[in-house]
Amino acid sequence: MIQKPIPYGKQNITQADIDAVVSVLQSDYLTQGPKIAEFENAFAQYIGCKYSVAVANGTAALHLCTLALDVKKGHKVITTPITFSASANCVRYCDGEVLFADIDEESFLIDFEQIENILKTDPRVKGIIPVDFAGNAVNLEKLREIANQYNCWIIEDSCHSPGGYFIDSKGKKQNCGNGNFADLAIFSFHPVKHVATGEGGMITTNNKALYQKLLMLRTHGITKDASLMTKNEGGWYMEMQTLGYNYRMPDMLCALGITQLSRAAEGLQKRKQIAARYDMAFKDNAHIILPNYTEGHAFHLYVIKVENRLGLYDFLKAHQIYAQVHYIPVHTMPYYQNLGYKKGDFPKAEKYYEQCLSIPMFPSLSIEQQNYVIEKINEFYK
Numbered sequence: 068m069i070q071k072p073i074p075y076g077k078q079n080i081t082q083a084d085i086d087a088v089v090s091v092l093q094s095d096y097l098t099q100g101p102k103i104a105e106f107e108n109a110f111a112q113y114i115g116c117k118y119s120v121a122v123a124n125g126t127a128a129l130h131l132c133t134l135a136l137d138v139k140k141g142h143k144v145i146t147t148p149i150t151f152s153a154s155a156n157c158v159r160y161c162d163g164e165v166l167f168a169d170i171d172e173e174s175f176l177i178d179f180e181q182i183e184n185i186l187k188t189d190p191r192v193k194g195i196i197p198v199d200f201a202g203n204a205v206n207l208e209k210l211r212e213i214a215n216q217y218n219c220w221i222i223e224d225s226c227h228s229p230g231g232y233f234i235d236s237k238g239k240k241q242n243c244g245n246g247n248f249a250d251l252a253i254f255s256f257h258p259v260k261h262v263a264t265g266e267g268g269m270i271t272t273n274n275k276a277l278y279q280k281l282l283m284l285r286t287h288g289i290t291k292d293a294s295l296m297t298k299n300e301g302g303w304y305m306e307m308q309t310l311g312y313n314y315r316m317p318d319m320l321c322a323l324g325i326t327q328l329s330r331a332a333e334g335l336q337k338r339k340q341i342a343a344r345y346d347m348a349f350k351d352n353a354h355i356i357l358p359n360y361t362e363g364h365a366f367h368l369y370v371i372k373v374e375n376r377l378g379l380y381d382f383l384k385a386h387q388i389y390a391q392v393h394y395i396p397v398h399t400m401p402y403y404q405n406l407g408y409k410k411g412d413f414p415k416a417e418k419y420y421e422q423c424l425s426i427p428m429f430p431s432l433s434i435e436q437q438n439y440v441i442e443k444i445n446e447f448y449k
């Protein structure tokens with residue numbers, strides 16, 4: 068029997084994960100305890116950055132980044148329409164204006180030429196939020212060069228690509244989120260992501276000043292660090308220096324993150340194997356366009372472009388295979404339409420959306436399940 072339903076993405080929870088959570092439940096700290104720094108350090112090591120800050124979820128991570136970079140009314144920020152809406156919403160949380168740049172048809176990533184066209188004409192752009200869509204790493208070395216010419220910051224939305232990388236001009240691997248080019252990068256630990264804790268997120272950076280700002284913003288704008296306080300009235304003393312939030316990640320979830328992270332590299336290998344099997348299975352199918360990718364792809368998603376996408380989606384669903392569409396272009400959402408965007412504004416993103424389908428991709432997808440997915444897709448196009 069093949070285990071069904073088969074979703075497009077799914078967490079993988081082991082006994083070690085369960086034990087780690089239970090042991091925190093039996094400890095002194097449910098939140099603000101030692102598991103937070105332990106998870107942050109392990110994550111920084113995995114990614115290869117200096118600092119990391121665990122937060123409540125990926126969206127909170129984005130919000131803290133736009134706060135730390137002082138986004139405000141009058142500021143404009145560029146992102147891609149092919150992303151989860153949070154990549155754009157974080158600009159709106161701070162009253163900034165979102166500008167979209169259309170995607171590159173081959174990589175589905177934000178098109179640098181489109182970014183430059185905006186930057187050349189609009190001096191109010193303060194920053195760029197590229198997304199390592201599907202696990203495909205944005206070339207941040209090139210984007211940094213462009214951003215520097217126009218004095219822009221970069222927040223890398225790496226939710227799809229922990230363990231992913233691009234090859235820089237010197238032939239060196241540059242891990243997504245490593246902080247060598249972007250000012251800040253963010254990750255999510257939602258159950259469909261590589262590291263799953265239910266809710267949870269991480270900000271990574273090599274910038275110490277931003278790091279310290281993020282620590283304060285994560286916990287109400289309060290510091291207990293004596294070296295940062297204006298005075299000290301005793302052991303209890305702490306200072307609220309800026310308006311922050313409670314965006315903390317509790318210790319149970321950090322403990323789960325640690326055990327999940329210890330299997331992340333293995334999970335990534337599994338994702339690559341699954342992608343290679345799909346590539347083989349569909350390479351001669353004239354109805355399917357396979358994804359283009361390079362060696363550093365982290366395969367959060369395996370996106371195919373197909374004819375009659377709705378028909379295939381419904382056919383798979385009838386067979387308990389839950390494919391998904393990533394993404395409905397953000398600028399076509401009613402909220403952004405009310406801000407003045409309209410259908411037709413970003414034709415490449417819209418054309419991509421007409422055809423894209425994310426088929427099941429997660430490390431615990433069995434060979435039998437994958438064969439079933441392949442068989443049903445081929446059957447549909449017969």
Ligand SMILES: *Cc1c(COP(=O)(O)O)cnc(C)c1O
Nearest residue numbers: 124125126151153226255256257
């Ligand atoms: C999942 C995701 C987010 C948001 O993360 P949450 O933890 O769900 O808040 C943001 N951007 C991208 C690209 C994502 O995939």
